[in-house]
Amino acid sequence: MPSLNSLNSRQTLTVGDKTYEYFSLPQAAKKLGSLDKLPMSLKVLLENLLRWEDDKTVTGHDIQALVDWLKTRSSEREIQYRPARVLMQDFTGVPAVVDLAAMRAAMAKAGGDPQKINxxxxxxxxxxxxxxxxxFATTSAFEQNVEIEMQRNGERYAFLRWGQNAFDNFSVVPPGTGICHQVNLEYLGRTVWTKEEDGHTFAFPDTLVGTDSHTTMINGLGVLGWGVGGIEAEAAMLGQPVSMLIPEVIGFKLSGKLKEGITATDLVLTVTQMLRKKGVVGKFVEFYGDGLATLPLADRATIANMAPEYGATCGFFPVDDITLDYxxxxxxxxATVELVExxxxxxxLWREPGHEPLFTDALALDMGTVEASLAGPKRPQDRVALPAVSQAFDDFLGLQVKPASTEDGRLLNEGGGGTAIHDxxxxxxxxxxxxxxxxxxxxGAVVIAAITSCTNTSNPSVMMAAGLLAKKAVEKGLQRKPWVKSSLAPGSKVVTDYYNAAGLTQYLDTLGFDLVGYGCTTCIGNSGPLPEPIEKAIQQSDLTxxxxxxxxxxFEGRVHPxxxxxxxxxxxxxxxxxxxxSVRMNLSEDALGTGKDGKPVYLRDIWPSQAEIAEAVQKVDTKMFHKEYAEVFAGDEKWQAIEVPDADTYEWQADSTYIQHPPFFERINEAPPKIGNIADARILALLGDSVTTDHISPAGNIKASSPAGRYLREHGVEPQDFNSYGSRRGNHEVMMRGTFANIRIRNEMLGGEEGGNTLHVxxxxxxxxxxxSMRYQQEGTPLVVVAGxxxxxxxxxxxxxxxxxLLGVKAVLAESxxxxxxxxxxxxxVLALQFKDGQNRKSLGLTGRETLSIGGLDNVELKPLMHLPLTLTREDGKQEQFEVLCRIDTLNEVEYFRAGGILHYVLRQLIAG
Incomplete structure (x- = not known):
């Protein structure tokens, strides 16, 4: 930690019999001025700057800019942030480790030491x-799914085992253990981190970046962290700071307490809707107010988890007694708990009653006003009150189908479906x-009902509520409907322990919610196939x-196609x-079914009381955590039996369809190509608003007829063994073929039809x-994507x-x-370009048949947020010129772009050094 300590802030702190070095914010405040009103999340950033001050990447001006934030509540200052650690999941982690392995290979080829890549x-x-x-719906589901998982992913897991042995500072939590965010919350996170250096023990806030956007879940534990791309995470691993602008911070004041029958999920869906409406993209959100005193840590984590859904960089909760209790x-x-306090x-950094920092802006919620809710049908911010779900579905259905009358007056859809009218x-x-x-x-039939995802399975209160409701339902004689694929996939083995301790497992099993695995499953599209007769019925009658x-x-196409x-x-x-x-019932009023006594059973009849839930939550015991995390990195006998070579560089297998040597660093020994203008680029796709990374990035099932499916068939892989795109992220040949291939993406060049197709103009x-793309690249034609x-x-x-x-896209031009x-x-x-206010694809009347030329990139000094000239050539040859905003936002990004990318920048430095 090369701190200049210009503010004389380095102090000692003795806790028990241990003395720690730390960089004191109160001591720095003696020269900087009062920091009392600075948001807690910015105090964490300030400490980071104090600790890394070197007058090069972190200067006194950077430190002062964070203090000056109190005057303006915003800042245009770029700072260099160094998180304490990095968290990965395997979908994003495998390609990151593939890149590290490729960098080691490039380093060896350049005559350098591969061990420098570490x-x-x-x-x-x-x-x-x-x-x-x-x-699913069998007591053997867990064992069978794990067996299938190991068979499908043997190559990937062997590769990760190699990485665990080859790289220092790299640990792998084996399959069948839990979800990364829940493992982080329950075990990895410390709130205050320590590091031994030069004979001293330093204490500082636990901070991290993760290769999954829901890394923010750890914010509930007072840990500042958020999701970054695997590319940024790899750079952070290799010693590069995360470049960021000092953020605006939106305060969210919580007061009151939840009413009887209202859950943390209802609360988070309300918070998500409010913050989405407020507009917090790219901003920090920090929760404050005396209502936090009634909000359990698990509820805080539930809210923090969904920061990506409300659009914020993070959703930070300060440290208090509830943090220590958890x-x-x-x-x-x-010793850890004592140090944190x-x-x-x-x-x-301790939350005091009544304390209200200064924020860029703020909003408030009385938790007593929250009502039972769901979110849907295709966006997490679209909260719907429980009684209104049926109508929301019907409204959606009305947009999907156009009814046509038959002679007898019934309304039918030409495709076999229909609106909910008449019989x-x-x-x-x-x-x-x-x-x-x-x-x-x-x-409206519910064909999948899944208790899944770190968001809620980390929360004992909502999980116990589910178990208690199942118990009451079974005692009433209810059963799940036969077309429902039900599953239970907790984020931690601790959930199984406390379900067993509370005596609730048997009731969940009776309703078909048997344990299917410890992982994200349905939430990320790993819902698996529906029973064949149900899939056929949906397809043949075009059912929604x-x-x-x-x-x-x-999001569309995410859970199941x-x-x-x-x-x-x-x-x-x-x-x-x-x-x-069915979602076409009002669960507030309609009966769920008929009980064994012949009487209708309503949701209110089986909904557990807060007292019952609280009593069940008392079954959660510290011994459960000790038991499940005692050997968290060891894995079972199947994991331990995987044999891997002991080598610094990976032995690439030419016939592997899971792990391939990526082409990114093939010319790393050459000087980076000079940045030039983009001339006469064709539009590869013309897209609308809210195009998600689920639409862009390959995810979910691989269709046999798709380019990726054809590639796998050509390499001897049968469709039943395709696995998912996510599992093949270590093979660029599969992934580039699946980019923009989502079945729900709508390309306006083809009239907005669904599917990953385009027009070769x-x-x-x-x-x-x-x-x-391949044809355009053969023709030497650069490509752009235009979006809303x-x-x-x-x-x-x-x-x-x-x-x-890899598809040859040189620039993406979007509204935001x-x-x-x-x-x-x-x-x-890839250039990120933004329309200036008032312009978009619609105002310009784009059809996708135009060509775009982007100037201002040659013979100029590239700077952050430049305006660049764009020439639009219509199909008839007419031209229009206008300016676009270049969204290379920081000086670091300029350097990365000049080098050909962030990893190229790091690798060139390591080879040269």
Whole structure:
């Protein structure tokens, strides 16, 4: 920690019999001025600058800029932030380790020492994104799904085992353990981090970046962290600071307490809706107010988890007694808890009653006003009150189908579906046979009910509520509907322990919520296949069906390709909808079913009271955490049996369809190519608003007829062994073929039809985007993508940028960008360009047949946020000129872009040094 300590802030702190060095904010304030009103999250950034002050990457002016923030509540100052550690999950972690392996290979080829390519900061990779719900509603589902997972992912897991052995500071949490964010909350996070250096023990705030946008969940524990692209995370691992502008901070004041029957999920959906409406993209959100005293740590983590859904960089909670209570409960050592309390109080990072920092802006919520809610049908910010879900579905359905009258007056959809008018038993339904019985599937049928995702499975209160509701339902004689694929995928083995201790497991099993795995499953598209008769019924009658899941994402095409509407809900409501079997019921009034006594059973009859939930939560015990995390990195016998070579560089297998040597560093020994103008670029895709990284990045199932499917077939892989795009992220050949291939993406060049196709303008042919890209690249034609607002919203997926690069896209021109994706594009050498106010693809009347030329890139000094001239040439040859904003936002990004990308920049430095 090369601090100049210009403010004489380095002090000592004795806790118990241990003395720590730290950089004191109160001591710095003696020269800087009062910091009492600075938001807690910015105090963490300020400490980071004090600790890393070197007059080069961190100067006294940077430190002063954070203090001056109190005057303006915003800043244009760029700072260099160095997180203490990095968190990864396997979908994003595998390509990151592939890149590190490729960098080692390039270093060796250049005659350097491969060991120079090594994480300098601790890295934890948790394998949590690979288990799929193939088997369900059976007590053997967990064992069967783990077995299938190990078979499918043997190559990937062997590669990660190699990485664990080859790299220093790199730990892997094996499959079948939990979700990275829940493992982080329950075990990895410390709130205050320590490091031994030059005979001293330094204490400082626990901070991190993660290769998953829901890294923010740890904010609930007073840990500042957020999601970045795998590209940025790799650079952070290799010693590069995270370049960022000092953020605006939006305060969110919480008061009151939740009413009887209202859950943390209802609260977070309300918060998400409010903050989305407020507009907090690229900003910090910090929660404050005396209402925090009634908000359990798990509820805080639930709210913090969904920061990406409300658009913020993070959703930070300060440290207080509730933080300490959770640290104790989850088995952290007493010395850690004592240090957290002493350090937080010494630094002014402890929440005091009545304390209200100064914020850029603020909003408030009385938690007593929160009502039971879901979010859907396809965006997490679209909160719908429980009684209104049926109408919200019908409104969506009305947009999907156009009814046509038949002679007898019934309204039918030409495609076989229909709106909910007249006789529902005849309209929009299909009969099917399953396990010897005939059933009828209709619009709105809940075909997936999944208790999944770190968001809610980390929260004992909502999980116990689900178990208690299941118990009451079974005692009443209710069962889930036969067309519902039900699953339980907790984020931690601790959940299983406390369900068993509370005696609730048997009731969940009875309703089909058997344990299917410890992982993200349905929330990330690993819902697995529906029973074949149900899939056929949906397809043949073009039915609009539903999933209900306790997750954080419900974007189009994410959960399952045949399920058009997806609803986020609390775990107990997931169970309730499995019993109801349809989202076209008002669960506040309609009966869930008929009990064994022949009487109707309503949701209110089986909803557990707060007292019952609280009593069950008391079953959660510290011993459970000690038991499950005692050997968290060891893995089971299957993991331990994986054999890997002991080598500094990876032995690439030419025939592997999972791990391939990427082409990014092939010319690293050459000088970086000179930046030039982009001339006569064709539009590869013309896209609308809210195009997410789920639309851009390959995810979910691989269709046999797709370019990626054809590639795998050509390499001897049969469709039943395709696995998912996520599992093949270590193979650029698969991933580039799947970029922009989402079944729900709408390319306006083709009239907005769904699917990953485009128009190859010179020939007039409709082609898959990958095929068109290859043809354009053969013709020497540069490409651009044009889009609307909020381009790249969603998970921090590096392949959304890597795939864009490999498809030959030189620039993306959009009305606005999501923070991580914009950064990732620049980090892969792709220009991010933004329309100036008042202009967009519609105002310009773009059809996709135009060519675009972007100037101002040659013979100029590239600077952050420059305006660049763009020449638009119409199909008839007429030209228009206007300016666009270049969204290379920081000086660091300028250097990365000049080098060809952030990893190229780092590797060139290491080779030269």
């Amino acid at each position: 994480p300098l900061s601790p890295v934890d990779l948790v394998i949590d994104h690979s288990v799929m719900v193939d088997k 640290l104790r409960l989850s088995g952290r050592p007493d 002493a350090y937080s109080k010494a630094q002014g 529902d038993s005849l309209v929009g339904g299909a009969s099917y046979e399953f396990e010897g019985k005939t059933h009828r599937l209709q619009h 069906v539903a999933s209900v899941l306790s997750g954080n994402r419900n 045949l399920v058009k509407t997806n609803w986020l809900a609390s775990p107990p409501l997931v169970v309730a909808y499995a019993l109801a079997g 010179p020939s007039g042919e409709k082609l898959a985007i990958y095929d068109a 607002k909020e381009y790249g919203t969603g998970s921090s997926r590096d392949w959304a940028a890597k795939g864009t690069n 960008f999501e923070r991580i994706h914009r950064s990732n594009l620049v980090g892969m050498g």
